Amino acid sequence: GIQVEQSPPDLILQEGANSTLRCNFSDSVNNLQWFHQNPWGQLINLFYIPSGTKQNGRLSATTVATERYSLLYISSSQTTDSGVYFCAVGTSGTYKYIFGTGTRLKVLA
Amino acid sequence: DAGITQSPRHKVTETGTPVTLRCHQTENHRYMYWYRQDPGHGLRLIHYSYGVKDTDKGEVSDGYSVSRSKTEDFLLTLESATSSQTSVYFCAIRTAGGGDTQYFGPGTRLTVL
Numbered sequence: 428g429i430q431v432e433q434s435p436p437d438l439i440l441q442e443g444a445n446s447t448l449r450c451n452f453s454d455s456v457n458n459l460q461w462f463h464q465n466p467w468g469q470l471i472n473l474f475y476i477p478s479g480t481k482q483n484g485r486l487s488a489t490t491v492a493t494e495r496y497s498l499l500y501i502s503s504s505q506t507t508d509s510g511v512y513f514c515a516v517g518t519s520g521t522y523k524y525i526f527g528t529g530t531r532l533k534v535l536a
Numbered sequence: 537d538a539g540i541t542q543s544p545r546h547k548v549t550e551t552g553t554p555v556t557l558r559c560h561q562t563e564n565h566r567y568m569y570w571y572r573q574d575p576g577h578g579l580r581l582i583h584y585s586y587g588v589k590d591t592d593k594g595e596v597s598d599g600y601s602v603s604r605s606k607t608e609d610f611l612l613t614l615e616s617a618t619s620s621q622t623s624v625y626f627c628a629i630r631t632a633g634g635g636d637t638q639y640f641g642p643g644t645r646l647t648v649l
Contacts, residue, residue, distance in 0.1 A: 428595075458636050470626065470640035513578060515638070522567055522586060522630065523594060524638065526578040 429454040431516055433527035440504050440534050448499040448530045450514035458517030458524070459490050461499050465510045473499070473512075504534045539563050540641035542627050548647045555614040557644050559627030561607075567630035568610040569638070570594075570602065572623040579626065585610055617648045 430453040440446055450459070461473040474481050474488040476497065481488050485504075490497040501508055511529040539562035549555050559568060567586055571579040571594075581594030583602040591602050599621060603611045614621055627641040 460637060462640075468624065468643055470628075472637050472639060475637045515579075517636070523581055523584065523592075524569075525595075526571075526580070528576065528578040 429456070429516060429518055429525055431514060431525050431527040433512075433514060433530050435530060436528070437531045438533070440532070442504060442506060442534055442536050444504050444534075446501045446504060446532070448501070448512050448532075450497040450499070450516075450527055452495050452497075452516050454495070454518065456492065456495075456516040457519045458515075459497055460515045460524075461488055461497070462513045462515065463508075463510050464513065464529075470513075501532075504532075506534045506536050508532060509534050540627060540629060540639060542625075542641040542644050544644060545642065546645045548649065549617055550649050551618055552616050555617050555646065555648075557612045557625055557627075557646070559610045559612070559641060561610075561629050563629070564607055565629040565631060566607075567632075568604065569628040569630070570600075570610065570612045571626045571628065572596065572621075573626060573643075574623050582612065582625075617646075619648050622646060622648045 432451045434449045459477050463471045476488045476490045478492045485502045487500045513529045515524045515526045517524045541560045543558045569584040570582040580596045585591045585604045601613045625644045628638045
């Protein structure tokens with residue numbers, strides 16, 4: 428089955444810094460989503476982005492489907508950005524999703 | 537939050553006992569999912585449903601069964617709980633139209649002693 432790898436596994440930033448999180452996948456996908464799990468365990472959908480680029484405030488995401496990767500950019504990070512970021516992919520013909528193991532981000536004040 | 541609730545939110549049980557977790561949604565979504573989350577593994581799909589009485593297995597379905605007798609409820613049953621099933625269980629729905637996205641419930645923390 429499809430493999431999903433995220434990097435880096437852990438990231439520590441000072442408040443105000445920028446960061447880039449990466450999601451690599453091993454096969455063609457027709458669905459890719461980014462999620463943020465906050466320190467209280469709540470999972471929040473950030474982007475649905477099977478291809479192209481989207482922006483939402485300080486966050487943006489780019490997926491290059493032909494090269495099988497997606498990037499999540501966080502600019503001017505805040506302590507509330509702390510938590511774990513997951514990407515999840517889905518493939519054609521199925522409504523199942525495979526999650527990466529996540530990037531744990533800690534933003535220091 | 538797409539109107540998703542899970543019950544119970546916390547449960548402690550003993551090995552060998554049956555356990556049922558409930559996921560309830562209020563927005564009539566067709567697709568519903570059960571995941572488990574464990575350290576080092578991210579979220580792994582247990583089962584999902586694509587309609588009333590229509591379900592399919594995910595990557596870690598052994599030891600679990602599901603039922604969906606009405607659109608709004610998706611039940612996950614551990615017939616005989618084992619310590620390896622200690623985990624946090626998340627329910628999700630999938631929306632279609634305007635982006636194929638998932639929204640998650642708050643989770644159920646299950647401890648099997």
